[in-house]
Amino acid sequence: MSLILIAESAKSITKFVIYLGYRGLNNLTAEFEKVRADIVRVNIAAESLSRSGAVTFDIHFYENGSISGYDTDGSGRVNSVVAPGVLFNDSGVNVRLSFNDTRLGSLDFGTISIPAQYLELLQGVGGASFGNDTTVYSAGSTIEGTSGDDVITGTAANNTINGGDGNDTINGAPGADTLNGGADNDTIYGDAGDDTINGDAGDDTLIGGTGDDAINGGTGTDTVDYSSDGAAVVVDLENQTATDGSGGSDTLDSIENATGSDYDDQLTGSTGDNVLIGGAGNDTIDDGGGGTDTLTGDAGNDTFVIYDASGSGTITDFTIGSDIIDLSAVSAIGNFGQLQSAATDDGSGNTVIDLGTGSTLTLTGITEADLNNSDFLF
Secondary structure: OEEEEEOOOOEEEEEEEEEEOOOOOOOOEEEEEEEEOOEEEEEEEOOOOOOOOEEEEEEEEOOOOEEEOOEEEOOOOOOOOOOOOOOEOOOOOEEEEEEEOOOOEEEEEEEEEEOOOOEEEEEEEOOOOOOOOEEEOOOOOEEEOOOOOOEEEOOOOOOEEEOOOOOOEEEOOOOOOEEEOOOOOOEEEOOOOOOEEEOOOOOOEEEOOOOOOEEEOOOOOOEEEOOOOOOOOEEEOOOOEEEOOOOOEEEEEOOOEEEOOOOOOEEEOOOOOOEEEOOOOOOEEEOOOOOOOEEEOOOOOOEEEEEOOOOEEEEOOOOOOOOEEEEEEOOOOOOHHHHHHHEEEOOOOOEEEEOOOOOEEEEOOOOHHHOOHHHEEO
């Protein structure tokens, strides 16, 4: 495990707990608890941990600082702590803790005193390997993640955060941040400010937050997510543009999927394969024509816009009597009689509509007998 804290001004952290695990872990779970507005306590737990020999932990001080009142825990399993009563109180000197233990334990620090621009780095050494890290970052320079599943949080400064490999969760917090996911499937929150968000490789979920954000999915199948926005959004995947719920203008690149807010959104797909989820509200979901699209309205009275060249589309949650399917751009179907002729049951409780150009539309959970003229616009 690695933990980095950078303070913008002198302060003290109280009751900070570090849980230690060892090489060979398949899973680590990180939980967060706010100590103060800009400080997070990190709990990392695992089961059935084992490692032979001593585990050492280095504490590196890059400016004056001190740690006092430490204790160890782990039901008597952590022992032989090699350290003075006050771990450190001088500039540029390192302190090593050695644990002769075979299971999970913890270090519970009473107080960590941090002077201005102080950096504390905790890093496993002596053969121990720590991944799936948590980083709390609060100064305006660059921080690098690891090859594990990292959780990295910035603050109001203009942060540059590189997640590296692993399924990372990155939160830029306020500020004009540059957030890079790296490889694997990342979740990146821009928060407030005009952020640059790069998913890089993998299937990423990218949340711009407020501000005019530049959001690039990179390779993989990537989703722009506006589900936490406080007002309606407009997303156009064909033109790769979006207006968020606060009025910010986002520029998209290499984004395949979109999730709307709980308000009356307008989501438009591209000619490629898209997954469009409206969320609550009376949404208009336009498949964009072409591709294999999956359309979900969620709650509300939604309108699904379908085209001649819509590929093989699916509406997952069409609701009779409240949702509408707009077929006005489908030349082969001009009225309800033609719709009935084009619709067949697939034998699994779904209706498949032949759009007349080799394209089809499947209504999941809807039989042909369920359909009414009032469910369509022609």
